[in-house]
Amino acid sequence: VSDFLGALADIFSADATYNSAFQLAVLFAFAAVGEWVSERSGALNISVEAMLLAGAFGAAMGFQLGNLAIMGLLVGMAAGVGVASVQANLSHRLSADQFVVGLALNVLVFGLAAFLDSAWGPGPARAATFEIPLLVDIPLVGQALFGRPWPAYFVYAFVPLMWWLVFRTRWGLEVRASGENPQSADVSGVDVNARRRQTIYLLGITAGFGGAFVVLGQVGQFQPSIIGGRGFIAIAAVLFGGWTLRGTVLGCLIFGLVEAVAIAAPVKGYEVDPFFLDAAPYFVAIVVMMLFARRVREPAALTRPFIRGLK
Amino acid sequence: MSATAAPPVPSTQLTQPGRFGSTERFAVGAYAISILSALFLSGLLVAMTGGSATSVFDALLDGSLRSPGAWGLTATTMAPLLLVAVGSILSSRAGLVNIGQEGQLILGSAFAAYLAVRLPLHAAVSLPVTLLFAGFGGLLWAGLAALLKRRFAIPEVLSTLLLTFIAFPFTVLGLRFQSLLGDRSERVNHVNTGEQLPEDMRLPNLALFGNQIDSGALLAVGVAVVLAVVLARSVLGFKLDIVGKNPRTAQRFGISATRAGVLALLASGFFAGVAGGVLLTGGAASDRFSAGYSNNFGWDGLLVALLARNRMALAIPMAFVFASLRTGSSFLASTGVDRKITDVVQALLVLALLIPPALIFLRERRQALAATRERV
Numbered sequence: 001v002s003d004f005l006g007a008l009a010d011i012f013s014a015d016a017t018y019n020s021a022f023q024l025a026v027l028f029a030f031a032a033v034g035e036w037v038s039e040r041s042g043a044l045n046i047s048v049e050a051m052l053l054a055g056a057f058g059a060a061m062g063f064q065l066g067n068l069a070i071m072g073l074l075v076g077m078a079a080g081v082g083v084a085s086v087q088a089n090l091s092h093r094l095s096a097d098q099f100v101v102g103l104a105l106n107v108l109v110f111g112l113a114a115f116l117d118s119a120w121g122p123g124p125a126r127a128a129t130f131e132i133p134l135l136v137d138i139p140l141v142g143q144a145l146f147g148r149p150w151p152a153y154f155v156y157a158f159v160p161l162m163w164w165l166v167f168r169t170r171w172g173l174e175v176r177a178s179g180e181n182p183q184s185a186d187v188s189g190v191d192v193n194a195r196r197r198q199t200i201y202l203l204g205i206t207a208g209f210g211g212a213f214v215v216l217g218q219v220g221q222f223q224p225s226i227i228g229g230r231g232f233i234a235i236a237a238v239l240f241g242g243w244t245l246r247g248t249v250l251g252c253l254i255f256g257l258v259e260a261v262a263i264a265a266p267v268k269g270y271e272v273d274p275f276f277l278d279a280a281p282y283f284v285a286i287v288v289m290m291l292f293a294r295r296v297r298e299p300a301a302l303t304r305p306f307i308r309g310l311k
Numbered sequence: 312m313s314a315t316a317a318p319p320v321p322s323t324q325l326t327q328p329g330r331f332g333s334t335e336r337f338a339v340g341a342y343a344i345s346i347l348s349a350l351f352l353s354g355l356l357v358a359m360t361g362g363s364a365t366s367v368f369d370a371l372l373d374g375s376l377r378s379p380g381a382w383g384l385t386a387t388t389m390a391p392l393l394l395v396a397v398g399s400i401l402s403s404r405a406g407l408v409n410i411g412q413e414g415q416l417i418l419g420s421a422f423a424a425y426l427a428v429r430l431p432l433h434a435a436v437s438l439p440v441t442l443l444f445a446g447f448g449g450l451l452w453a454g455l456a457a458l459l460k461r462r463f464a465i466p467e468v469l470s471t472l473l474l475t476f477i478a479f480p481f482t483v484l485g486l487r488f489q490s491l492l493g494d495r496s497e498r499v500n501h502v503n504t505g506e507q508l509p510e511d512m513r514l515p516n517l518a519l520f521g522n523q524i525d526s527g528a529l530l531a532v533g534v535a536v537v538l539a540v541v542l543a544r545s546v547l548g549f550k551l552d553i554v555g556k557n558p559r560t561a562q563r564f565g566i567s568a569t570r571a572g573v574l575a576l577l578a579s580g581f582f583a584g585v586a587g588g589v590l591l592t593g594g595a596a597s598d599r600f601s602a603g604y605s606n607n608f609g610w611d612g613l614l615v616a617l618l619a620r621n622r623m624a625l626a627i628p629m630a631f632v633f634a635s636l637r638t639g640s641s642f643l644a645s646t647g648v649d650r651k652i653t654d655v656v657q658a659l660l661v662l663a664l665l666i667p668p669a670l671i672f673l674r675e676r677r678q679a680l681a682a683t684r685e686r687v
Binding site (some may be wrong): 044046078086090094095096097099100101103104105107108110111112114115116119121229232233235236239273274275278279282283285286287289291294303 | 356360361408410416459463464465466468469470472473474476477479480487576605610613614617647651653654655657658659661662665666668669670672673679
């Protein structure tokens with residue numbers, strides 16, 4: 001046991017652990033906070049995985065337009081919105097089942113990205129690192145929080161912005177009403193399905209950005225396995241957070257840290273069975289949900305399609 | 312429509328034919344346009360990447376049906392897809408969203424791989440036992456999801472998905488130990504591959520017009536037909552439908568939605584597991600278990616169920632279509648188009664076929680509303 005604790009202490013005292021933890025947390029945050037907004041409106045989108053992957057591939061393609069990271073981000077977000085618009089219109093305009101649409105989109109984008117990647121093969125794409133002076137010198141976490149590729153810093157503005165949007169605007173109130181009691185919202189003049197579609201477009205933008213960040217700020221090149229189920233972990237983070245914003249962000253940090261530890265252990269020379277490393281993020285996601293799923297209350301109309309006149 | 316609260320489709324037509332003729336004609340037109348659009352988009356994609364859509368189509372047909380022995384292989388490949396689809400249909404009829412078939416299937420294969428090389432019995436006994444054991448493996452994995460749902464209120468959408476990502480490293484773990492799935496023979500290079508199945512532990516083939524058809528295909532079709540009858544004609548099937556369509560009504564009729572849900576989820580895992588066993592003992596994949604052995608059979612089987620709109624009988628031809636895309640894709644190398652195009656075609660078909668029923672539903676609703684307005 002003391003060996004184990006010593007190893008953990010060793011891993012937790014390394015800069016690299018926090019670096020990769022924060023990198024992953026940024027990805028999770030863009031996906032999970034966007035999904036959080038959408039779930040507050042009553043829509044659950046497992047296609048967030050597809051949006052992340054589309055964002056990642058879009059970023060790799062966009063970067064080729066003049067080797068600009070900003071183009072990568074823009075094309076990545078556009079690709080995310082493209083996937084989102086299919087989910088939004090099929091599920092919340094034509095009232096097709098949202099899980100079926102999400103699943104089909106996941107398969108479609110995975111096939112499409114792999115197919116186009118083998119046909120076009122976009123090369124490496126990387127955003128420049130920007131270090132914030134002074135703050136970057138903080139021991140242990142300075143590098144992780146303030147010495148990142150520049151798109152990462154958007155997360156500091158993004159999370160408060162989403163809070164403001166959901167809790168301090170009329171639109172946000174209507175979104176929450178759509179998620180809690182769509183029938184009442186409807187008779188009050190709120191277009192429930194329009195609000196849901198809008199939150200999904202927003203998710204497309206944020207998840208597209210998150211996916212683009214994985215390519216531009218983390219891996220530096222597109223691979224079909226680049227997202228590898230992290231979108232589903234982002235959904236688990238929303239549940240872990242009990243549909244609160246701060247809980248969701250905390251969930252992202254925890255899941256980021258778990259995966260970072262799994263990455264750091266073999267690098268540091270500790271013999272851990274690969275099973276535990278590969279399964280760790282998903283295993284922890286399940287355990288964490290076991291602890292919290294009963295104690296939180298989901299938006300009352302979550303996953304219930306809204307069709308006027310039908311309950 | 313599958314899953315949670317699918318809107319009930321009005322069965323009787325309330326008004327005279329609308330602008331676009333009768334509902335039947337509208338439906339045929341909508342389906343035709345959707346399918347053609349999906350195929351057109353796929354062709355466009357091939358053309359965009361510098362391939363030829365007609366030669367791709369030709370190669371797919373050659374690989375799946377026209378070349379010697381091809382349709383037998385396609386029928387063989389259909390077996391695991393159909394078994395997965397059958398299970399998926401059961402769970403979504405009960406209103407549950409099991410989307411972890413890929414993990415349940417690989418667990419089934421792993422369980423089969425363990426038992427198949429260890430049973431000292433005659434093949435006529437040990438083959439069925441192995442398949443049942445494979446089903447047990449899938450059932451176990453789905454059972455975990457059921458437990459997480461009932462005890463811990465974790466939605467099965469999430470748990471089945473996350474469990475899939477645990478199933479993969481779990482089977483790799485098994486492959487590292489010779490006492491579990493690891494190869495016990497003296498082979499030099501056996502990293503991440505299991506032991507070869509003995510000859511008599513392979514499902515017998517049926518020779519038909521020069522084609523070798525796996526008996527697994529007959530099993531799968533048989534199961535689908537039997538369950539189609541059970542769902543349509545028995546009290547059990549009726550109960551399942553009530554639970555799926557309206558759990559509150561079910562409760563009032565004294566049907567436990569919880570129990571039906573758990574049973575449906577277990578059955579769905581069981582059939583995914585059997586599919587894994589058929590995959591291992593049949594001719595659709597290698598006779599040696601390996602890491603990532605499921606090779607998307609679980610996901611594709613789930614798509615078959617979605618494509619069949621949760622009707623058992625329809626799942627049979629749909630599974631054959633998907634199997635054709637799979638066997639046909641091995642002929643794509645000559646056209647220079649990556650075989651991943653078939654994944655795209657499959658998903659596009661599923662998405663395209665979601666649209667017509669939704670349009671029909673909305674149209675009937677609009678007509679019904681118009682009728683009530685006329686009456687006032």
